[in-house]
Amino acid sequence: MFPLLAVMLLLAIWMTTFYLINSELARARYNAATVSQEISATYEAQMLRAVHEIDQTLKLVKYTYEAEGKRNPLPRLKERALLPPALLFDVSVVNADAKLVASTRANETGPVSDPDELRILRNNDTLLISHPWKDPSTDEWRLRFSRRLDAPDGSFSGVARVEVDAAYFASSYDTSKLGERGVLGLLGTDGVFRVRRTGESIQAGDAVDYGALVPDSEDTEAQLLTNGWDGVRRYTSARQLYDLPLAVIVGLSEEEQLAAVTELAHTYQWRAAGGSLLLVVLVVLLSRTSWQLAQSRLRTAEAQTQLVAVARQAGMAEIATNVLHNVGNVLNSVNVSAEVLTQKLRTSKALGLSKAMQLMNQHATDLGHFLVEDEKGKLLPGYLNQVTEALAVEQKSMSDELEQLAKSIDHIKEVVAAQQSYSGVSSLCESVQVEQLLEDALRMNAGIITARRVTVLKEYSAMPAVQLDKHRVLMIMVNLIKNASGAMVNMSDRQPLITLHAELTPEHKLIIRVVDNGEGIAEENLTRIFAHGFTTRKEGHGFGLHSCVLAAMEMGGVLKAHSHGPGQGATFTLELPITALSPATVA
Structure with a gap:
C-alpha cells in the first residue's frame, strides 16, 4: 500500500512541478512576445516622428530655396529658428554639380558627391535615405536624408541634405526593458541596416533578408527567430514604417527573458527532488513501522475500521x-x-x-x-x-x-x-425520535460528563417522530453538550448541572435548549461566539459553534446564545422548522 501511495504522490509531485514550470515558461514567453510588440509599436512611433521631422526640415529648405529664391536658404531658416539643433543634425545644400553651397557644420568632412543620390533625385522628387557610412573623424556611423531642389523652370538644381549620427535612431534603447542582448534597429527595405544597437554596441551597414525578417502583412506578432547577424534567439517584432522605405526591428533575447523562469524552474526541480527524497524516506520508515505493529493492529483492526469508516461517512469530526x-x-x-x-x-x-x-x-x-x-x-x-x-x-x-x-x-x-446508527451521510430529512437523538448525544459525551461529575436534568418526554436531518441535529447537540460540560471547571460553590429541554410548538417548530450553570459568556463575546476561529479556551479551535450555526441555517433554523454574564451560566437554543408532523404531534 505504502509503495503504491508513494508512487502516486511522486507522480503528483512531478506532474505538478512540470505543470508549474510549463505554466511559468508559457507566461514568460507570452510576456516577452507582448513586450516586444509594445516596444516595437513605441519605437515605430518614435522613428516616424523623427524621420518626419527631418523630412519637414528638408521641405522647409526646399520651399525657401525654390519659392523665395534663396540660393543659400540656411541663414534665413536659422533666423526663423526653423533648423534642428546643429549638435545633432547637419543641414546642407549641394548644387547640381555636387558642389557644397551651404552647411550648418563649420568644417564639412563628409562625402559631398554621391552619384547614386544625384542620379536618383535628378529624376525623382522623393525622400532619399542613404546607406550608413563611418565618419573618419569621429568613427561614428552617419545617415543622410536628401530631397531634390528645383530651379524656377522646374529643372534639377541641387540637393537639400540632413545628416545625422545613426546612433540617434537607436538612442531609445533601454537596457531595463531590452536587456544586454536585445536589439533595436532601423532596416531599409533594401535589406541594409541603417543602424542596429545591442547593449552599448552600435552597428550599421550589414545586409539581411528583408522578406524573412519583416512580414508581408499587417501582422505585427512577435516571432521567435535566430537572428542571422549574431546568432542570438530573440522574440523579434518588425514593423514597416508607413510611406517610408524603412522598417523598425525590436528583439528581446530569449535567454535573458527566460532567465528568471529558468532559475525558478531549477528551484521547483530541487524542491520536488527534496520532497521526493523525503517521501521515499518516510515511506520506508512507515513500511517498517507498519510491519512492526502489524500484530498489535490485528487485535483492534475491526473496531478501528468501524470507527474510521463511521467518522469518514458521517463527516462529523x-x-x-x-x-x-x-x-x-x-x-x-x-x-x-x-x-x-x-x-x-x-x-x-x-x-x-x-x-x-x-x-x-x-x-x-x-x-x-x-x-x-x-x-x-x-x-x-x-x-x-x-x-x-x-x-x-x-x-x-x-x-x-x-x-x-x-x-x-x-x-x-x-x-x-x-x-x-448515524453513519449514513445525507442531507435528506427522515423520521427521528427526538428523545432518542438526545440520549445518543449524551452517550457520546459520557466521558466528559462523568469526568466533570455533571448532573444532567432531562426536561423532555416521549414525543412523536418528526422529520429532521438527524445527522446535522446530532452534530449540533454533541457540540453544545460538550461545550456545556467544558464550561464547568473548578466549580466548588455549586454542583455542575446541564438541563436539556425539548418541546414541539403549535407553530410546527422543534425547540431544544441546552442550559448550564457554568462559567457563562461575557456580553461582548455574545456577538462573536459563532464566528469562525473565535474561542476563549486554550485547547479550543473556534470551529464547533461556527459549524453548528451554519448547520442550523442550512436546515432553515436558528441557533441562539444567551448569558447573564461571567459565572451566570449560558443557554443555547436551537429552533428548527418541522417539515412534516403526524396528526397527533401537537396537542
Whole structure:
C-alpha cells in the first residue's frame, strides 16, 4: 500500500512541478512576445516622428530655396529658428554639380558627391535615405536624408541634405526593458541596416533578408527567430514604417527573458527532488513501522475500521472525536482488567494445590497413615482448607474483574452502535425520535460528563417522530453538550448541572435548549461566539459553534446564545422548522 501511495504522490509531485514550470515558461514567453510588440509599436512611433521631422526640415529648405529664391536658404531658416539643433543634425545644400553651397557644420568632412543620390533625385522628387557610412573623424556611423531642389523652370538644381549620427535612431534603447542582448534597429527595405544597437554596441551597414525578417502583412506578432547577424534567439517584432522605405526591428533575447523562469524552474526541480527524497524516506520508515505493529493492529483492526469508516461517512469530526475518546477511555479499563486477571492467574494458589496433590499421590498406598502420623501429612488438611478459601477469594475477584470487563466491552458496543446508527451521510430529512437523538448525544459525551461529575436534568418526554436531518441535529447537540460540560471547571460553590429541554410548538417548530450553570459568556463575546476561529479556551479551535450555526441555517433554523454574564451560566437554543408532523404531534 505504502509503495503504491508513494508512487502516486511522486507522480503528483512531478506532474505538478512540470505543470508549474510549463505554466511559468508559457507566461514568460507570452510576456516577452507582448513586450516586444509594445516596444516595437513605441519605437515605430518614435522613428516616424523623427524621420518626419527631418523630412519637414528638408521641405522647409526646399520651399525657401525654390519659392523665395534663396540660393543659400540656411541663414534665413536659422533666423526663423526653423533648423534642428546643429549638435545633432547637419543641414546642407549641394548644387547640381555636387558642389557644397551651404552647411550648418563649420568644417564639412563628409562625402559631398554621391552619384547614386544625384542620379536618383535628378529624376525623382522623393525622400532619399542613404546607406550608413563611418565618419573618419569621429568613427561614428552617419545617415543622410536628401530631397531634390528645383530651379524656377522646374529643372534639377541641387540637393537639400540632413545628416545625422545613426546612433540617434537607436538612442531609445533601454537596457531595463531590452536587456544586454536585445536589439533595436532601423532596416531599409533594401535589406541594409541603417543602424542596429545591442547593449552599448552600435552597428550599421550589414545586409539581411528583408522578406524573412519583416512580414508581408499587417501582422505585427512577435516571432521567435535566430537572428542571422549574431546568432542570438530573440522574440523579434518588425514593423514597416508607413510611406517610408524603412522598417523598425525590436528583439528581446530569449535567454535573458527566460532567465528568471529558468532559475525558478531549477528551484521547483530541487524542491520536488527534496520532497521526493523525503517521501521515499518516510515511506520506508512507515513500511517498517507498519510491519512492526502489524500484530498489535490485528487485535483492534475491526473496531478501528468501524470507527474510521463511521467518522469518514458521517463527516462529523466532533462526533468521531467523542466516540474515539470514549472508546479510548473504555479500552484503558479493558487493559487494566486484563492485566489484573493475568497477574492473578500467575500468582494463583492453584499452584499450591498441585503440590499438595503430588504429596498425596506419593503416599497413595498409605494415605491414612501419612495424614495421621507424618508431620507433613498432619499439616496437609489445614493447608488444603487454606488453599480452598484462597481459591474461593480468587474466583470471586476474577469473576468481578470479568464482569467489569464484560461491561466495558458492552459499553464499547453501545458507543459504536450509537455512532453506526448515524453513519449514513445525507442531507435528506427522515423520521427521528427526538428523545432518542438526545440520549445518543449524551452517550457520546459520557466521558466528559462523568469526568466533570455533571448532573444532567432531562426536561423532555416521549414525543412523536418528526422529520429532521438527524445527522446535522446530532452534530449540533454533541457540540453544545460538550461545550456545556467544558464550561464547568473548578466549580466548588455549586454542583455542575446541564438541563436539556425539548418541546414541539403549535407553530410546527422543534425547540431544544441546552442550559448550564457554568462559567457563562461575557456580553461582548455574545456577538462573536459563532464566528469562525473565535474561542476563549486554550485547547479550543473556534470551529464547533461556527459549524453548528451554519448547520442550523442550512436546515432553515436558528441557533441562539444567551448569558447573564461571567459565572451566570449560558443557554443555547436551537429552533428548527418541522417539515412534516403526524396528526397527533401537537396537542
